[in-house]
Amino acid sequence: MSDPFQLAQRLQERREQHLYRQRRLLESAQQAHIQCDGRALLNFCSNDYLGLAHHPRVITAAQQAMEQFGFGSGASHLVIGHSRVHHELEERLADWVGCQRALLFSTGYMANVGVISALVERGDTVLEDKLNHASLLDGAQLSRGQLQRYHHNDVSSLQQRLMQASGRTLVVTDSVFSMDGDVAPLQDISSLCQQHNAWLMVDDAHGLGVLGGGRGCLAEYGFTSQQVPIYMGTLGKALGTFGAFVAGDEPLIEYLIQSARSYIYTTAMPPSVAAATLASLDLLNAEQWRVEKLRQLIAYFKQGANQLGLPMMPSATAIQPLLLHDSEAALRVSDALLRKGFLVGAIRPPTVPANSARLRITLSADHSERDIDQLLDALSEASPKNTKII
Numbered sequence: 001m002s003d004p005f006q007l008a009q010r011l012q013e014r015r016e017q018h019l020y021r022q023r024r025l026l027e028s029a030q031q032a033h034i035q036c037d038g039r040a041l042l043n044f045c046s047n048d049y050l051g052l053a054h055h056p057r058v059i060t061a062a063q064q065a066m067e068q069f070g071f072g073s074g075a076s077h078l079v080i081g082h083s084r085v086h087h088e089l090e091e092r093l094a095d096w097v098g099c100q101r102a103l104l105f106s107t108g109y110m111a112n113v114g115v116i117s118a119l120v121e122r123g124d125t126v127l128e129d130k131l132n133h134a135s136l137l138d139g140a141q142l143s144r145g146q147l148q149r150y151h152h153n154d155v156s157s158l159q160q161r162l163m164q165a166s167g168r169t170l171v172v173t174d175s176v177f178s179m180d181g182d183v184a185p186l187q188d189i190s191s192l193c194q195q196h197n198a199w200l201m202v203d204d205a206h207g208l209g210v211l212g213g214g215r216g217c218l219a220e221y222g223f224t225s226q227q228v229p230i231y232m233g234t235l236g237k238a239l240g241t242f243g244a245f246v247a248g249d250e251p252l253i254e255y256l257i258q259s260a261r262s263y264i265y266t267t268a269m270p271p272s273v274a275a276a277t278l279a280s281l282d283l284l285n286a287e288q289w290r291v292e293k294l295r296q297l298i299a300y301f302k303q304g305a306n307q308l309g310l311p312m313m314p315s316a317t318a319i320q321p322l323l324l325h326d327s328e329a330a331l332r333v334s335d336a337l338l339r340k341g342f343l344v345g346a347i348r349p350p351t352v353p354a355n356s357a358r359l360r361i362t363l364s365a366d367h368s369e370r371d372i373d374q375l376l377d378a379l380s381e382a383s384p385k386n387t388k389i390i
């Protein structure tokens with residue numbers, strides 16, 4: 001067969017560079033103790049930070065909504081796919097993060113691409129942190145504005161670019177970086193944006209449910225819509241469901257409804273997904289212990305990892321990466337952990353910069369201290385010192 005794109009060769013190169021990716025088969029609900037590829041495993045790689053993805057109340061809410069609204073939404077929001085339960089979720093989300101309005105998107109990827117490409121036009125500038133999520137970079141590419149990336153969490157690098165920017169300027173950053181776990185200097189970034197009359201968009205995919213008592217980075221820092229005009233949160237991570245939303249002042253949301261193509265030209269999420277998210281918001285608020293327990297487990301893990309002298313990256317969030325640099329080393333350690341029954345993601349380029357392969361350990365309120373003790377034991381046996389990686 002002809003292969004004008006040389007796929008076979010490109011796949012082989014990936015294999016040789018230890019960059020080939022494979023999917024595992026999950027055979028249970030998403031939770032701490034899972035069944036995967038025919039084995040019982042302890043899961044340290046999901047983003048279900050509060051253990052809500054399998055909660056019975058979330059499941060019941062989805063079932064009840066299916067009884068009332070059926071399963072499929074049947075159309076886009078602007079045609080006839082926008083149900084009462086979607087609308088109620090938008091109102092609850094806006095209220096919860098402290099914004100005037102919120103707008104549901106089917107995924108976080110689509111929210112990011114939709115917002116940036118709707119606001120920014122040819123001649124405008126988008127300034128992004130080098131380590132921003134791929135969807136934020138893709139949104140800027142699609143917008144035809146000029147994309148410039150500043151050094152990671154480096155306010156002076158941002159300032160330099162702000163001084164040279166032409167046209168209207170949008171500054172975009174993750175709050176909690178998805179592969180690093182560190183938090184952007186949001187207060188400094190926000191002040192700089194205000195000084196330069198630029199708008200700031202914050203992607204809080206890994207902050208919502210974790211920072212600000214669960215309400216995310218706006219609550220954590222007490223930001224107003226003047227300080228953070230565009231807020232994006234995802235529902236598929238700490239909230240345990242699916243989808244995303246953008247929050248801000250009324251004109252922003254109305255403008256996005258008119259012009260964000262990934263909002264307009266796609267089918268609305270099933271109403272049962274919105275109902276499940278309402279239930280998960282209720283749980284998060286009524287059972288604040290989840291957010292608190294996650295905080296305690298993070299501290300517990302960090303203390304144990306430090307005692308073992310593991311090369312952890314500096315992070316105070318649920319994402320605790322162990323830096324191994326080399327892709328082959330990352331694979332080797334994650335395979336060693338897997339043999340002991342622990343599932344930890346080996347994150348390699350191009351998801352992270354060259355020579356910064358790592359294990360991305362994620363913690364959840366669904367874990368117990370015992371789970372973490374067991375992981376630490378396994379890490380100390382499989383870690384760099386013992387496998388002569390560094």
Ligand SMILES: *Cc1c(COP(=O)(O)O)cnc(C)c1O
Nearest residue numbers: 107108109133178205234236243
């Ligand atoms: C996961 C993620 C997204 C995408 O959200 P989905 O709902 O999974 O499409 C966007 N930004 C960041 C920082 C993420 O981690």
